[in-house]
Amino acid sequence: xxxxxxxxxxCGLGTLLSLAGCAMDVAPWERGNLARQEMALEPYPLExxxxxxxxxxxxxxxxxxxxxxGGCGCN
Amino acid sequence: MAAxxxxxxxxxxxxxSAALALPGMPQTGVAATPEERDWExxxxxxxxxDDRMTVESLNQSLVVPLGDRLDIRLNGVRDTISGASxxxxxxxxxxxxxxxxxxPVRTVSGASGSTSTGGPPPERPPLNDGSCGxxxxxxxxxxxxxxxxxxxxxxxxxxxxxxxxxxxGAGLSREKDYDSDFFSLxxxxxxxxxxxxxxxxxxxxxxxxxxLNKTNFSGDKETHQLLVGVTQVLSKNDFIQANxxxxxxxxxxxxxxxxxxxLSTNEAIEESRPEARRQWNLLTRYVHYFPGLKSALxxxxxxxxxxxxxxxxxxxxxxxxxxxxxxxLVPRLRYYSQGQADFYQSYFEDLxxxxxxxxxxxxxxxxxxxxxxxxxxxITDQVRLDAGVEFYDRQSHYALNDHDDSSYADxxxxxxxxxxxxxx
Numbered sequence: 001x002x003x004x005x006x007x008x009x010x011c012g013l014g015t016l017l018s019l020a021g022c023a024m025d026v027a028p029w030e031r032g033n034l035a036r037q038e039m040a041l042e043p044y045p046l047e048x049x050x051x052x053x054x055x056x057x058x059x060x061x062x063x064x065x066x067x068x069x070g071g072c073g074c075n
Numbered sequence: 076m077a078a079x080x081x082x083x084x085x086x087x088x089x090x091x092s093a094a095l096a097l098p099g100m101p102q103t104g105v106a107a108t109p110e111e112r113d114w115e116x117x118x119x120x121x122x123x124x125d126d127r128m129t130v131e132s133l134n135q136s137l138v139v140p141l142g143d144r145l146d147i148r149l150n151g152v153r154d155t156i157s158g159a160s161x162x163x164x165x166x167x168x169x170x171x172x173x174x175x176x177x178x179p180v181r182t183v184s185g186a187s188g189s190t191s192t193g194g195p196p197p198e199r200p201p202l203n204d205g206s207c208g209x210x211x212x213x214x215x216x217x218x219x220x221x222x223x224x225x226x227x228x229x230x231x232x233x234x235x236x237x238x239x240x241x242x243x244g245a246g247l248s249r250e251k252d253y254d255s256d257f258f259s260l261x262x263x264x265x266x267x268x269x270x271x272x273x274x275x276x277x278x279x280x281x282x283x284x285x286x287l288n289k290t291n292f293s294g295d296k297e298t299h300q301l302l303v304g305v306t307q308v309l310s311k312n313d314f315i316q317a318n319x320x321x322x323x324x325x326x327x328x329x330x331x332x333x334x335x336x337x338l339s340t341n342e343a344i345e346e347s348r349p350e351a352r353r354q355w356n357l358l359t360r361y362v363h364y365f366p367g368l369k370s371a372l373x374x375x376x377x378x379x380x381x382x383x384x385x386x387x388x389x390x391x392x393x394x395x396x397x398x399x400x401x402x403x404l405v406p407r408l409r410y411y412s413q414g415q416a417d418f419y420q421s422y423f424e425d426l427x428x429x430x431x432x433x434x435x436x437x438x439x440x441x442x443x444x445x446x447x448x449x450x451x452x453x454i455t456d457q458v459r460l461d462a463g464v465e466f467y468d469r470q471s472h473y474a475l476n477d478h479d480d481s482s483y484a485d486x487x488x489x490x491x492x493x494x495x496x497x498x499x
Binding site for chain 2 (some may be wrong): 008025026028030031032033034035036038039041043044045047049050051054055058059060062063064065066067068069070071072073074075
C-alpha cells in the first residue's frame with residue numbers, strides 16, 4: 001500500500017540531515033537514477049579500500065566510512 | 076522471493092554501498108536482496124617523492140550470492156612495502172659565524188638500519204649565549220633497509236530478510252611484525268518504503284605488534300568500533316548519508332620505529348604514546364545525479380576528533396561524467412587538515428613529565444590536497460576496466476587547524492591504479 005503518511009515518520013530524521021527538509025515521496029518507478037552505478041555511495045570499492053588504507057597510514061585520524069577491518073604496522 | 080515484493084531494485088544497493096566499508100573490508104551494497112555475482116581485481120602502485128616508500132598492492136574482491144537470502148564477499152590483499160621512512164627530527168644549529176650543522180646525535184634507539192646524521196660535530200656549542208641557536212629541524216630517515224609484505228583476507232556473510240540485512244564479517248592481516256584479527260557485525264533496516272535506511276554496526280580488532288628492533292617484546296592492542304548511520308533519499312536524483320562512528324583503542328599504541336630527539340642528552344629515544352585513544356567521526360555524504368549531463372556528483376565531509384587533542388576536517392568531491400560508448404571520466408579533489416597531538420613536538424628539550432612524547436610526522440599539524448583522474452570503460456556487459464592516478468601533496472601550511480610549523484616533513488605521493496571488474 002502506497003501511503004504518504006508513512007513518509008511522515010522519518011521526517012524528524014530527514015530534517016536532522018536533509019538539505020531539502022522533509023524527504024520527498026519518491027515512488028519505486030522513479031528511482032532509476034538513484035540505482036545507477038555512479039550513484040552508489042562507493043562506486044569503486046576496491047579503490048576505496050586502498051585509498052582509505054593509505055590515508056589511515058599517513059594521517060592521524062581515520063575511519064568514519066564504516067567499521068571493521070584490521071590494523072597494520074604501517075609506517 | 077515473495078511474489079508481492081517489488082522487483083529487486085539495485086536502488087538500495089546504490090544507497091547503502093560501502094556504508095560500512097573500511098580498509099580491509101569493502102562492502103558494496105547491502106540491500107534487501109543478495110548482491111549479484113561480481114569479481115574485481117586491482118593493482119595499485121603507491122610511490123612517495125624523494126625516493127621514499129613504495130607499495131605495490133594486489134587486491135581482489137569476490138561477491139557470490141548464496142540463494143535468495145544470503146551472499147558472501149571474499150576480499151584478499153597483498154602489499155609489498157619497501158623504502159625509507161622518517162624516524163625522528165634533528166634540530167639544526169645556525170651560528171653567527173655562518174656555520175649550520177645538525178645537533179649531535181649520540182645514540183639512536185632501536186634503529187636497525189643506518190641513519191644519516193649529516194656529520195655532526197662531536198660537541199655542540201652552547202645554544203644560549205647568543206652566537207648559536209636552533210634555526211630549523213631536519214628529518215632523519217630510516218633508510219631503505221626494510222621491506223615487508225602484508226597479506227590480508229576477510230569475508231562478510233550477509234543475510235537478507237524483508238527490509239532487514241544482517242552481516243557478519245571476519246578477517247586477518249599478517250606482516251612480519253604486525254598481526255591483526257578482526258570481526259564485525261552490522262544490521263541495516265530499510266524504512267519508509269526504502270527511502271530511509273538505518274544502520275548500526277560493531278567491530279573488534281585485536282592486534283599484536285612484534286617490533287623487529289626489539290627482542291623478546293610484543294605489544295597488544297584492541298580496538299572497538301561502533302557505527303550508527305542514516306541514509307535518506309531526498310528526491311529521485313539525490314540522497315544523503317550521515318554516519319557517526321566511535322572508536323576506542325587500548326594497549327600498545329606506540330610506534331616503536333619512531334624516535335624523538337632529546338636536546339638535553341643529544342639522544343634519539345623511542346617515542347611513547349598514551350595507552351588509550353578514543354576517536355569520533357561524523358561523516359556526511361551527498362550524491363546527486365544530473366540527468367541532462369548524465370553525471371553524478373559526490374560530496375563528502377568528515378569531521379574527526381580524538382582525545383589526543385587532534386581534530387581534523389576532510390572534504391572530498393568527485394564527479395562521474397559519462398562520455399558515451401561506455402566511457403566515464405572521474406575527476407576527484409580531496410582536502411584534509413589536521414591539528415597536532417597534545418604530545419607532539421618536532422623535538423624535545425626534556426622529556427615531558429606525563430611520559431608521553433612523539434615526533435611522528437603523522438601526529439603533526441598539516442594539510443593535504445589531492446587531485447585524481449580516473450578513466451573507466453565498460454568493455455562488454457560483463458567487463459569494466461578502470462585506470463587512474465592520484466597526486467597527494469602534504470604541506471604544513473595547508474592546515475586550517477592551529478599547529479606548529481612542520482614543513483620539514485612536507486612530502487607528496489602518487490597512486491597509480493588499474494582494475495578490472497567482472498560481473499559474471
